[in-house]
Amino acid sequence: MKSITINGSKRESVGKRATKDLRNAGQVPCVLYGGGEPLHFSAEEIAFKSLVYTPDVHTVVLDLGKGEKFDAVLQDIQFHPVTDAILHIDFYQVLEGKEIAMEIPIHTKGVARGVKNGGVLRYNLRRLKVKGIPANLPDFIEADVTNLKIGNKLYVTAVVSDDYKILHPDNTVICQVKTSRNIIADVEDEEEEVAAGEVPATEVGAEGATTEEGKE
Known part of the structure; x- marks a missing residue:
C-alpha cells in the first residue's frame, strides 16, 4: 500500500481558544491514537490534500520534527458543514505486526x-x-x-x-x-x-x- 508523509508539529495547548487560533492560521488540529496516550499535533490543511481528496487509500508517516515519526492510518475526519474545510482529523498508529x-x-x-x-x-x-x-x-x-x-x-x-x-x-x-x-x-x-x-x-x-x- 502506498504511503505519504505529512509534516506537523506537536500542540502545546489543546483548549478551545488554541484550537480556534490554529484553524484561523490554516492549521488542522489532529490526534494520534493507538500508541498509549493520545498525541495532539497540527499540520497545514494543504498537507492533507493527497490523503483526503482522493479515491485511493494510503498509510501515513506523521513527521512531527526532532526525529519523531509515526506510521499511521486515517481514522476519522470532520468537515465544516458549510465550507467543507477540514476541522479535525483522528489518526490511528500502526504498530509492527498489528492488524488494522x-x-x-x-x-x-x-x-x-x-x-x-x-x-x-x-x-x-x-x-x-x-x-x-x-x-x-x-x-x-x-x-x-x-x-x-x-x-x-x-x-x-x-x-x-x-x-x-x-x-x-x-x-x-x-x-x-x-x-x-x-x-x-x-x-x-x-x-x-x-x-x-x-x-x-x-x-x-x-x-x-x-x-x-x-x-x-
Whole structure:
C-alpha cells in the first residue's frame, strides 16, 4: 500500500481558544491514537490534500520534527458543514505486526454479460472494510463482473483473500446487474435452450402458435 508523509508539529495547548487560533492560521488540529496516550499535533490543511481528496487509500508517516515519526492510518475526519474545510482529523498508529481495519476501494474488472444484453450494473458498495497487516493490504480490491447475467449479484465472498479478512457478512452484495428498458435476449442462453430441445421465445407467437415460418 502506498504511503505519504505529512509534516506537523506537536500542540502545546489543546483548549478551545488554541484550537480556534490554529484553524484561523490554516492549521488542522489532529490526534494520534493507538500508541498509549493520545498525541495532539497540527499540520497545514494543504498537507492533507493527497490523503483526503482522493479515491485511493494510503498509510501515513506523521513527521512531527526532532526525529519523531509515526506510521499511521486515517481514522476519522470532520468537515465544516458549510465550507467543507477540514476541522479535525483522528489518526490511528500502526504498530509492527498489528492488524488494522481499513476501507479499501473496489475496482471492477471486465464488462458484465448482462450489461452487454442491455442491463445496468448497479453498485451497492464502493469500498470494503477489511482487516489485516498494513503491509498485506492492497491499494484496491479487484472484483471480476464478466460473468454476471441480468439479475445476478456479486457477493463479497467472490473477493476473499488470504491477505486480509473482510469485515462484512457473506451475503453482502458488492454489485448487481439489473434489467432496463434496453434489455435484449441473452444469445448464449438461447443457444443452450435450443440444444436442450426447447423452442426459443423469439420463435413463438403471442398466443403460443408458431410463426409463419413454422406453419406448413
